[in-house]
Amino acid sequence: MKKQERTKMSIIKKILSVSAVSVLFFVFMFSAFAQGTEELVLDDFEGVISGGEHGTVDFGSGGGSTVEVAASQETKQHGEQSLEAKFEAVAGGYMWIARGYDLTVKGAGCWQVKPEEIDFSKYNAFSVYVHGANTGTQIAIDLVDGGFEYWRYFINDDFTGWKEIVIPFGDFFARGDWQPEKADKNGAMDFPLKVFQFEPRPEAKGTLYFDYVRLVKKQ
Ligand SMILES: [Ca+2]
Numbered sequence: 359m360k361k362q363e364r365t366k367m368s369i370i371k372k373i374l375s376v377s378a379v380s381v382l383f384f385v386f387m388f389s390a391f392a393q394g395t396e397e398l399v400l401d402d403f404e405g406v407i408s409g410g411e412h413g414t415v416d417f418g419s420g421g422g423s424t425v426e427v428a429a430s431q432e433t434k435q436h437g438e439q440s441l442e443a444k445f446e447a448v449a450g451g452y453m454w455i456a457r458g459y460d461l462t463v464k465g466a467g468c469w470q471v472k473p474e475e476i477d478f479s480k481y482n483a484f485s486v487y488v489h490g491a492n493t494g495t496q497i498a499i500d501l502v503d504g505g506f507e508y509w510r511y512f513i514n515d516d517f518t519g520w521k522e523i524v525i526p527f528g529d530f531f532a533r534g535d536w537q538p539e540k541a542d543k544n545g546a547m548d549f550p551l552k553v554f555q556f557e558p559r560p561e562a563k564g565t566l567y568f569d570y571v572r573l574v575k576k577q
């Protein structure tokens with residue numbers, strides 16, 4: 359091979375190797391993007407899970423329903439523990455199990471990141487792992503927006519074991535049955551969201567577990 363040809367070959371090899379790296383880079387970037395890696399952990403229910411005025415969960419009930427919460431180390435999806443809710447929902451009763459900000463129980467404001475520090479434009483769905491027992495229980499999942507307006511979505515406990523529930527923000531509806539007096543009932547989901555809460559609906563009795571609450575970008 360002449361010297362000139364060798365030089366040509368080495369240039370071609372260089373171009374090919376640089377191209378290969380670029381292609382790999384773009385494939386990597388594209389797959390990272392396509393898989394929707396945008397996600398943010400809001401709550402993993404690690405640490406102390408307690409009730410009462412100085413507790414870490416804002417929960418309660420009325421109309422004869424009852425609910426108690428605890429940390430479960432046996433049944434968990436992520437980390438060391440999950441949020442366990444033992445409940446009895448009777449006809450006409452109600453309950454709530456909430457974590458977030460500006461609630462009566464200030465200690466429930468213990469997300470891994472504060473609402474005002476979240477760029478909500480990066481996400482379009484709420485994700486939570488629920489441990490079902492196939493009881494048929496209807497479970498309301500609520501989000502509270504920046505104007506204290508309550509938004510709701512229903513799921514059914516029609517599965518056994520852990521299941522990731524992903525709910526696009528747009529699938530929540532403004533609650534018509536109840537809103538707090540201070541709510542700005544404008545029918546628009548105003549960011550930042552400040553609270554998420556769960557409510558097993560009547561009539562039902564059992565134990566549910568919740569874990570690994572995230573904001574995600576659903577494709
Ligand atoms: Ca956990």
Ligand SMILES: [Ca+2]
Nearest residue numbers: 505507546548
């Ligand atoms: Ca609103």
